[in-house]
Amino acid sequence: MKDKTIHVWPQGTTINPDGALQLGEHDVRDLAAEFATPLFVLNEDDFRARARMFREAFQTAFAEIGSDVDVYYAGKAFLCSAVARWVVADGLRLDTCTGGELAVAARAGVPGPKLGLHGNNKSDAEIARAIDMGVGRIVLDSLPEIEQVVAAAKRSGRRVSVMVRVTTGIHAGGHEFISTAHEDQKFGLSLADGSAMRAIESVLGHRDELELLGIHTHIGSQIQDSAAFIVSARKLLELRALVQQRTGFLMPEVDLGGGFGIAYTAVDEPVNVPALARELASSIDTLCTELDTPVPRISIEPGRAIAGPSTVTLYRVGVVKPVTVDDTDCRVRTYVSVDGGMSDNIRPALYGAEYAAKLANRQSNKLKVRSRIVGKHCESGDIVIPDIDLPADIMAGDLLAVPATGAYGRSMASNYNMVTRPAVVALRGAEARVIVRRETEDDLLALDIG
Secondary structure, three states: OOOOOHHHOOOOEEEOOOOOEEEOOEEHHHHHHHHOOOEEEEEHHHHHHHHHHHHHHHHHHHHOOOOOEEEEEEOOOOOOHHHHHHHHHOOOEEEEOOHHHHHHHHHHOOOHHHEEEOOOOOOHHHHHHHHHHOOOEEEEOOHHHHHHHHHHHHHHOOOEEEEEEEEOOOOEEOOHHHOOOOOOOOOOEEOOOOHHHHHHHHHHOOOOOEEEEEEEOOOEEOEOOOHHHHHHHHHHHHHHHHHHHHHOOOOOEEEOOOOEOOOOOOOOOOOOHHHHHHHHHHHHHHHHHHHOOOOOEEEEOOOHHHHHHHEEEEEEEEEEEEEEOOOOOOOEEEEEEEOOOOOOOOHHHHHOOOOOOEEOOOOOOOOEEEEEEEOOOOOOOOEEEEEEEEEOOOOOOOEEEEEOOOOOOHHHOOOHHHOOOOEEEEEEOOEEEEEEOOOOHHHHHHOOOO
8 A cells, every 4th residue: 555644544454456445355345335334444453463562562661670561451442342352352451431331341241350440420330330340440530539439348348449540730642631631620639739649648548448559640642752651650650659658558550541642644653662661661660769669560551542543434425515715725625525424533523633534445546636524414513634635536425434533433423413323343354243233213213202
């Protein structure tokens, strides 16, 4: 595939002799014909290879400094029963943040100790369910939640393993709304105002009910290098050392969170995972030596970096409409409408996320024209890609493929305008199978009991 965007497509993506996009062993024209569009096409081999790469890279790097790493797949990126089974089979754990995600994990048969539960506003029912499932850890997000979990632990008669989520003040990654460790936001307990220390001391005051595993942070998303992780790690390790000085208790674990960046467009570079793992291990080893503390067990939480690049969305083109615009660079813009849009990918409307796209069912030798790919919804902001050059002969019936849609596409999908959500088809070798079926109008109407 001779394309400057090759790094945004799943492994094994090519152009076949007919000029159509080939995802592994599968012609996208055949996938669209069999499973309809819009369609999420997930390359299982690619997904699982990325999951194993994170585990192997981080465990190898931290073994060199006498520690170990637990890799939690962040289920919020995309979760279904098949994915839950894959990540556990490949040696990862699963991070959840709602009762619904716990339900998927239970359906998939994920052992409780392989699970974690996050969330800034966990209900009593979610906490009770997590305890009943024997989850490996609950990440505490506020001071009131400590008492909430203590009460649930007493009712269950079980001691619950917990971590305290710390906001370190480090802001990293993309849009403000996906940067999650600065002070003015809803997650975690502040290091700056002392809330994090108060939470840790409170947990240690409830040792009959709670086992304090350690501290956790998440500093953002689409982080492209190690610098912010290292600064954040220093703050966590300094807090860990201070807790030991004050209480005599040395927390055994530190969770560095996730947010590892991927390539969405030609200008993006994905994170080099093995290099990042080595840099973090070296820095943490040095920091722990400075602080005269042993290296803790480390956790990380990749989600987007595993699910995102593995998946392509296929759309069918409908109306193609040239529009005269008041723009010195472009007098006419071609609006290309597809059969999905903001109901299957809200990220462009939500925070200006950028994507690539490709005419997928054929090659075209026509000149490319300034275009805008838009969805079918009754919303002027229903834009998939605001500015892209597409062949001048693009027409109704063509297929467009948008790569890197595996994270927060299907998982944030909606039924806006009563549109049914797309299927997810997993490819493994020559096999293509539905792992999340397409919704039907009967599904929508089943909830309408009025």
